[in-house]
């Protein structure tokens with residue numbers, strides 16, 4: 001990572017850094033060299049550690065009983081510069097929370113239909129404050145695919161999670177450390193209750209509250225949550241209320257044909273005629289896109305008709 005990379009800091013962190021600089025200016029030269037302690041500048045050590053990782057603050061002295069810090073030269077110099085727009089940018093030697101550059105036109109281009117949902121998600125991604133979106137509905141209607149497309153477009157600024165495979169202790173540390181801009185939660189209905197509770201303050205105020213070794217850590221970040229679920233009936237109403245909910249319903253016959261054709265050609269590499277034939281054989285028999293994907297794969301060996309017999313018709317009898 002190059003030295004000239006810039007780092008975004010939140011308004012709150014920026015104000016804190018400014019306050020620290022003012023405090024440093026009031027210190028005697030000798031104690032300035034030694035550095036200050038966390039309580040002198042009124043900053044949580046977790047926040048200071050984050051600054052150290054970002055190259056904004058350095059540890060100037062460390063013993064068993066105390067740690068002293070000072071601002072890096074670069075931070076001091078760059079604190080003077082105010083940039084246009086809301087975000088303050090400091091140059092520093094850091095791993096960066098890079099502002100995502102979405103190719104909004106290309107995003108979701110491999111998804112058939114859902115124009116309203118695509119517009120809602122694209123617009124939400126460009127807002128200054130988040131609108132969280134929850135996709136729900138029956139299997140195989142593209143919910144996870146939407147999350148995957150956002151993940152691919154957002155790159156390292158997104159953290160994908162699976163509700164059923166998430167342990168809550170690790171989750172909040174991960175979010176606090178990585179400070180993602182987007183949290184993508186598939187199977188959100190399977191998230192542990194404690195994590196659902198944590199989401200409430202994260203989604204409403206951008207706050208993460210953790211307790212660590214008896215200390216309470218309270219951090220802020222601007223985060224968008226996009227989630228998917230098959231059923232939302234068991235989600236707590238206060239969590240549901242924080243999402244814009246979007247119901248994706250089972251495909252009708254016309255939609256099924258269009259989606260199957262596109263998925264088989266673009267995802268499975270079939271030719272258009274083959275894809276068309278499979279779509280026509282399955283329409284009316286299945287609503288599940290995954291049936292078509294299985295038939296597409298098997299048809300390469302046994303032909304379309306036999307593949308349908310083996311995979312779909314046999315089940316009907």
Ligand SMILES: Nc1ncnc2c1ncn2[C@@H]1O[C@H](COP(=O)(O)OP(=O)(O)OP(=O)(O)O)[C@@H](O)[C@H]1O
Nearest residue numbers: 110111112138139140141142143144145259263289
């Ligand atoms: N409208 C669509 N456009 C493109 N691909 C689609 C569309 N609908 C479904 N698919 C494809 O169907 C398959 C299943 O979709 P996906 O995994 O997103 O379903 P899901 O809604 O998350 O289902 P589940 O509830 O079972 O997890 C994927 O390969 C996906 O790409």
Ligand SMILES: [Mg+2]
Nearest residue numbers: 143144145186
């Ligand atoms: Mg899914």
